[in-house]
Structure formats: C-alpha cells, structure tokens
Amino acid sequence: MDRQEFIKAKRIVFKFGTNILRGDDGYVSLPRIFSFIEDLSHLVRQGKEVIVVTSGAVGLGKKRLGLESTEGVALKQACAAIGQGKLMSIYETGFDTYGIVASQILLTEDDFSLRQRYLSLRTTLNKLLELGVVPIINQNDTVSTVEVHPQFEHMQVCFSDNDKLSALVASELDADLLVILSDIEGLYDDNPKINPNANIIRRVDEVTDDILALGTDASEGGRGGMRTKLKAARMVTRFGGKVLIANGKIPYVIGKIFNGEEIGTMFMPQTEGLSDKKRWIGYATNIIGQIVVNNGAKKALMDQKSLLPIGVVDVIHEFNKGDVISILDETHNEFARGIVNYDSGSCRKVIGSHSDNIMKILGFKNYDAIITRDNITLL
Numbered sequence: 001m002d003r004q005e006f007i008k009a010k011r012i013v014f015k016f017g018t019n020i021l022r023g024d025d026g027y028v029s030l031p032r033i034f035s036f037i038e039d040l041s042h043l044v045r046q047g048k049e050v051i052v053v054t055s056g057a058v059g060l061g062k063k064r065l066g067l068e069s070t071e072g073v074a075l076k077q078a079c080a081a082i083g084q085g086k087l088m089s090i091y092e093t094g095f096d097t098y099g100i101v102a103s104q105i106l107l108t109e110d111d112f113s114l115r116q117r118y119l120s121l122r123t124t125l126n127k128l129l130e131l132g133v134v135p136i137i138n139q140n141d142t143v144s145t146v147e148v149h150p151q152f153e154h155m156q157v158c159f160s161d162n163d164k165l166s167a168l169v170a171s172e173l174d175a176d177l178l179v180i181l182s183d184i185e186g187l188y189d190d191n192p193k194i195n196p197n198a199n200i201i202r203r204v205d206e207v208t209d210d211i212l213a214l215g216t217d218a219s220e221g222g223r224g225g226m227r228t229k230l231k232a233a234r235m236v237t238r239f240g241g242k243v244l245i246a247n248g249k250i251p252y253v254i255g256k257i258f259n260g261e262e263i264g265t266m267f268m269p270q271t272e273g274l275s276d277k278k279r280w281i282g283y284a285t286n287i288i289g290q291i292v293v294n295n296g297a298k299k300a301l302m303d304q305k306s307l308l309p310i311g312v313v314d315v316i317h318e319f320n321k322g323d324v325i326s327i328l329d330e331t332h333n334e335f336a337r338g339i340v341n342y343d344s345g346s347c348r349k350v351i352g353s354h355s356d357n358i359m360k361i362l363g364f365k366n367y368d369a370i371i372t373r374d375n376i377t378l379l
Helices: 030-045 057-065 073-097 115-130 162-172 226-238 253-257 276-283 295-302 344-349 355-362
Strands: 011-016 049-054 102-107 134-139 177-182 242-247 265-267 290-293 312-316 324-328 334-339 376-378
Touching (some): 011 030, 011 162, 030 049, 030 073, 030 253, 049 115, 057 073, 073 102, 102 115, 115 134, 115 162, 162 226, 162 276, 177 226, 177 253, 226 242, 276 376, 290 295, 295 376, 312 344, 344 355
Parallel strands (some): 011 049, 011 177, 049 134, 102 134, 290 324
Antiparallel strands (some): 242 265, 324 334, 334 376
16 A cells, blocks of 8 residues: 555544644644644545544643643643633634634543443534534543542553544544654654664554554653554554554644655554444453453454353452453453453352353353353454
8 A cells, every 4th residue: 555545535533742732842832733724624625524632731721820740630630621721722713714613522531431422422523524523632631530539440441641542533433544643753663762773664564562562652741652652553453444653743744644745654454344342342441350261261262252151260350240341361461351241249159160050150140151252352
C-alpha cells in the first residue's frame, strides 16, 4: 500500500497531543491550532468525516491559574474544569470561521465500559457526522473518579490517556484512519533524543512486541508517550483501520499529509477484522476480576474454544456475572478477556471441576462454560 492509497479515507479521527497545542512558552499556540482547523475544514468540504480527540484542558487551566504543576487529582480536575471551556471556545471559534459546526463530547471510562452507554455514544457520534458536525472529544478529567476511589485500586482502566481514547473512538466508529499528531516525527529505530543517528521508520506492517519495545515514555506535560501511541496503533490496525503518527509542529502538517507528502510513520491495517462486540470485550471495558487458567485451557482458548471450569486454577478479585474479566495463563500473563457467566464466588467453588458437576456444586447451572467462546477476545 503506497502513501496515496494509505491516505484514502472517508472517516478520520485526529488526535492532538498537549505538546503540539502549546508553544515553547507553555501557553496555547493559537496559530498552530487554527492551522489545524483550517486544514480540517478543507477535509470536511471534500466530503470527509472528521473527529477530533484533543488534549489541553488541564494545561490551559494550569496556565490560567499561574501554577507550576498540577500534582494531585483534585488540582488536576480543577484545572480541567477551568481549561475545558477555553479549549472548546477556541475550536468553536475556529470552525465557525469556515461555516462548520463543532460539538463538545467529554468522556469517562464508564462511557465505554458500560455496554449500553457505549452503544448510545456510537449512535450520537454517527448522527453528528451525518449532520456534518465535527465532534471535539476529550477525557472528562473533571469528573473521572477512577484514580481516587478505593474500589478501583486493582482496576485495569479502558483508557487513561487520549492516545487510547482516540483508538477507542476510531474503533467504535469504524474509522478508516487515525492520525496521531505529537511532538515527534514518527517511530524511530532508537530514541532520537538520546541517539542522533536514530532512523525514522516510515512503514510498520504489524505492531509486534519488538515494535512496541521501541516506544518511550511521555514527555513533560503529556500523559502518553510513543509507547501508548504504539498500543493505540496495535488496537486500531487489528480491527482493520490505518494509523499515522506524525509531528504536529510541522506547519500545515495535516494538509501536507493529505497531499501525499512522506510525513510520519504509517501503520498498516491487519486482516483479522474483529467484530464490534469482540473489540468492546478486548479493549473498551474496565477490568477488575481475573481468572488464571492452566496450559491446556489456554491452548483450547487459543483454538477458539470456550473456557470450562476444569481449566481454571485461580480466581482473583471479585466480579459479577456478566462482567468482562481478564484471562491469565499460569505465569499470570494476560492473553484474553471475556464476559463471565458466573460471579467470582461461584467460579471459586467450581475450580477444576467437570461441567457436569456444576449443578451439584452450585445448586444451579447457567452454562457449561465459565466463558463461552463467542464472548472471548484473544489479545
């Protein structure tokens, strides 16, 4: 797939990182943001559907209050509350200049993790795109409580940064392309901030563990980093979407990308094509409970079989029937997720038992399997 074929896309999600929305002085860079808006407006007029996932609210609030840092959850939430209105005002003013309507959508983890809210969100976003509106999406840091509530201590959260959020949005909307704009040219074969001889990788056919190992941590002011961007790319390409990671500080970078210039790193789509439900199970839910299985059960699951109680060796944390849980092998490496047919207490009682004995042990029987194969996503 060449560059021209790669950029052919009808529905595109753009993710703008904190560090490209502000100048070197730490204040918002209005010229850069308005250049993004101008380029996006051209795409909309060409008939493309554009969705924006933006960072920046906390940083804007921090500057407005004259703070040096935002340590502590409450302070970060307060800065988000102050900065979000300003951030949205910038986008609304910019798009209004080109006669395009922008809408604000603030999301928390539960908007993806709870299936009905996930489906409702998808319906709303599709309707906005049908109306020619550009959704402006951000994590709702002001009300998100996952970081502070004791019951979430062991939770694997479906997203904790806007890189993962942009991937979830792209997945939910079956986007053709996710463009992640950051303060780095793309993926390098080594850390370019340490090794000046590092070479940029223009094309990645599959986000393997070796590719993931090239990722670095977040730079100052951001929560993501190349590693989170690579994880987002792995997720999006797995359902058949394309991903481009590029430097958002290049003047009019969006226009240059869609004029076919060789900018950034392209990540090729895979052919696996996970269904919407499988995507939701594997990537869009918060996970508290875990089940450990033996090697025989792992092999069966890898062969698209159901998880039977005889293959379970341990149950970790508490969960309810219908929750999505993590499936671990005997070395406690997560390799799958699934919707469980029994709560954690019942699962503990039937560990290692034959399915025929479930009724005798529990006094009831929902299914032969702890998790049926249609409700399992391999990671």
